[in-house]
Amino acid sequence: MTNRRNFLKNAGIAAAAAGPAMLAAPYVKAQDKKITWRLQTYAGAALAEEVVRPCVNAFNKAANGEMEIELYTADQLVPTGELFRAMQAGTIDAVQSDDDSMNSPVDIKVFGGYFPFASRFSLDVPTLFYQYGLDKIWEEAYDEVGVKWLSAGAWDPCNFSTNKPIKSLEDLKGLRVFTFPTAGKFLTQFGVVPVTIPFEDVPVAMQTGEIDAIAWSGITEMKTSGWEEVTKYFLTNNISGGWCGSFFANGDRWKEVPEHLQQLWRVCMDSSHYRRLHWYWGGEASLRAGGSSLELTTIPAEEWKTVEEKAYAFWDEIAAQSERNAKVVKILKDYQAVMEKAGSPYR
Known part of the structure; x- marks a missing residue:
């Protein structure tokens, strides 16, 4: 809480001194200096150690001093409901969250987090994004608001x-x-x-x-x-x-990152998605089987x-809200039909 107060206090002083025009200007970093990002996750401190810390540590080590990602946990710098606006403004550089709880100003935000019965198993989430085309829809939506959607993955039920x-x-x-x-x-x-x-x-x-x-x-x-x-x-x-969650970055900050570091971060995000798939799957089973009080x-x-x-x-009801939402709902229905036709173990 102390860190958050100091951060907000200092950010407010800097904003007042700089004025609106300067605050809105693109951030420029000399290419011969280390790039530093502030990434805030939706997860609390203990959970973050499992769902995001490993991939951040891996990236920082592999980046070899060229770039460092500083990780902040739930509400540490800004409240979760203000994550999107802070990232969009460049107050923070990147976010790991669902669209819904960080209050994204895009129509598809309702599908982030837990959209009722959109998935039955964690593997449904990456399949919907990378085989059924949700990734292209998310890219389009966030490009419109100056934020780079980077990657989606599944968490727990x-x-x-x-x-x-x-x-x-x-x-x-x-x-x-x-x-x-x-x-x-x-x-x-x-x-x-x-x-x-x-x-x-x-x-x-x-x-x-x-x-x-x-x-x-x-x-x-x-x-x-x-x-x-x-x-x-x-x-x-x-x-x-x-749960459907994603990694995001401020659009200008993402463009400043050299291509080889962009690719490195994509690989690390993929490793995070993979780790969660088995961490949650095994954890849910063992705890239900007697490992929990x-x-x-x-x-x-x-x-x-x-x-x-x-x-x-x-x-x-959600499909009627926008043409893009209707596209997502159609994909969900098409996917559900395929899974039901496939039968066990898919449905």
Whole structure:
């Protein structure tokens, strides 16, 4: 918090001295000096060590002094909801987040994070981007707002963790839940009350009763972030099998990076996506199999099917918002049809 206050204070002083025109001017760095980036992730300190620190460390070592990425965790420099604006303005250089929670000013932001039932397994996310064309749509959308979308990957599923057992849809009614914006909007039809608080405030909020549940992650993140200690139950049903998140950079800052370092960072991002695939997949299984103190509960499949059906109606509502959103929804429907036709183990 001290770092964040000092950062914002110094940034404000510099902005006042420079004036609007200078603040908006492209950043120029001499090519004979080391390039330094500030990257902030959506993840808290403990989680960041697993989901982003390894690839940043690998890049910094391989860059051999030509470039260094400084990693900051959730809300450390700016609040998560202000990440996009800070990156767009050049206050920070790069971001690892989902589009939804960092409040991207693009129509497709609703598909970031946990778009209801867009994925059943983590592998669905990269397949949708790199075989079904979502990457081109994301590039187009962010080019329009001066930000370079770099790469997307999957994280964990979205389950409920609570202090009371959830065994039916009726049990969801009235729950004050910390979750993502679009997921929260979807869940309101089942009586859920979405609550937005800083990532690091979640444990205290659970203990004080400010929130009743967390629908932010799977069981691996519950344990890694320390939230397992303030909850008792874990609902095995999920509204998404894989969180969709990306790496982004300020458009001007990305252009300043030499091509060989751009390629190096792309390789390191890919290594991060790969690591998460097996870290989450194995973690979810082992913790459900007895490695967690949380008691597992389940809503019967026939009752949970109601939630799935409502999700597809929600897709159509989102598709009506823009032509680009309609393209994404069509891709999701086409993909779902292929997976269902393919059968087990795909669906």
